[in-house]
Each structure stands twice: as structure tokens, then as C-alpha cells.
Amino acid sequence: METHTLNRTNVRRLVPKNAIGCYRLGDFDSEGRFVADYIGRSTRNLRNRLLDHASLSGKSAFQFVSLDSVREVFDTECLWFHLLRDQLTNRRHPDAPRHRVGLECRFCKAEHSVQQGQLRAMAEHQGVV
Numbered sequence: 001m002e003t004h005t006l007n008r009t010n011v012r013r014l015v016p017k018n019a020i021g022c023y024r025l026g027d028f029d030s031e032g033r034f035v036a037d038y039i040g041r042s043t044r045n046l047r048n049r050l051l052d053h054a055s056l057s058g059k060s061a062f063q064f065v066s067l068d069s070v071r072e073v074f075d076t077e078c079l080w081f082h083l084l085r086d087q088l089t090n091r092r093h094p095d096a097p098r099h100r101v102g103l104e105c106r107f108c109k110a111e112h113s114v115q116q117g118q119l120r121a122m123a124e125h126q127g128v129v
Contacts, residue, residue, distance in 0.1 A: 003034040006062045008054045015047040019066040022076045023050055024084075025059040034061055037089050041077040043070045043097045070097055078105040 004010050006025065020043050024036035038059065042049035050062060067073050077094045085091070096103035 001063045001065060003061050003063050006050075006054050006057070006059050008051055011047060011050045011054050011062075015050055015064060016066055017047060019046045020044065020070070020073055021046045021064055021066040022073055022080065023053075023062055023064040024080065025053055025057055025062050027060045034063065035087065036063070036080075036084060037087055039077060039080045039084065039088060039090065039094075041073050041094070043073050043099075070099075071103065073097070074103050075106060078107050082107045 004014060020041075022039065022041045023046065025038040025040070026034055026036040029035050038057070040049065040053075046064065046066065050064065053059065053062070065076065067076060074094065074097060081088070081094055093105065093108075
């Protein structure tokens with residue numbers, strides 16, 4: 001996943017109109033590596049959500065992934081939460097989207113039966129890390 005400087009121009013240029021998906025916000029460490037400390041999603045308009053962050057968040061960079069379904073968006077955000085939660089400022093587990101009450105995190109149950117490495121392998125297989 002590519003890392004981009006977070007500004008309104010880049011968001012407009014890179015994020016497809018009307019896309020849904022997930023994003024990570026963060027900054028660069030002293031060695032120039034992206035370090036995400038905030039994750040989020042939009043099940044309506046990813047571009048608009050990131051434009052809001054570009055104006056208000058104070059973060060220097062972002063990554064995003066466009067997805068095809070609300071289920072994929074929720075699963076991806078949950079997976080990122082489980083993989084990155086020790087470094088995130090948003091500490092609360094993602095809620096199910098308002099219009100999809102009843103969705104449950106597939107990784108809460110899996111976390112008890114699989115190791116962190118297996119979660120990362122699942123994420124790499126899905127192409128979301």
C-alpha cells in the first residue's frame with residue numbers, strides 16, 4: 001500500500017469519487033517510514049472523509065484502500081485495528097456500520113485462536129497491509 005502526503009490536492013487526485021474503503025493516518029519516523037496512529041473508514045464517501053482529515057487532522061501522511069462492499073470495509077478496519085492497536089490513538093474497537101447492525105468482527109474470535117503472525121498473513125493475503 002502506498003503512502004501519500006496528506007493534503008487536499010493529493011486526496012482529490014488519488015482517491016476515486018464515491019469510493020468506499022479504509023484509511024490510515026500518521027507521520028514519518030526519523031528513518032522516513034510511515035507510522036500509522038489512526039485508522040478509519042467510510043462506507044459512503046472515502047474521498048470526502050479524507051478531505052476532512054486533510055483539513056483538520058494535523059497528520060502528514062495517509063494510506064488508503066478502496067473496497068467493494070461494506071462488509072469488506074468493516075473487516076479491513078477491524079483487521080487493521082487488531083494488527084495496529086498498540087500504536088493507535090483511536091483505542092476503541094470499530095463499531096459495525098450504522099446501517100449494518102449485527103455485523104461482528106471476525107478477528108475478535110480469531111485473535112484467541114491464532115497468533116499475531118497469522119493475522120498479518122491474512123492481511124497480506126488480502127492485500128491490506
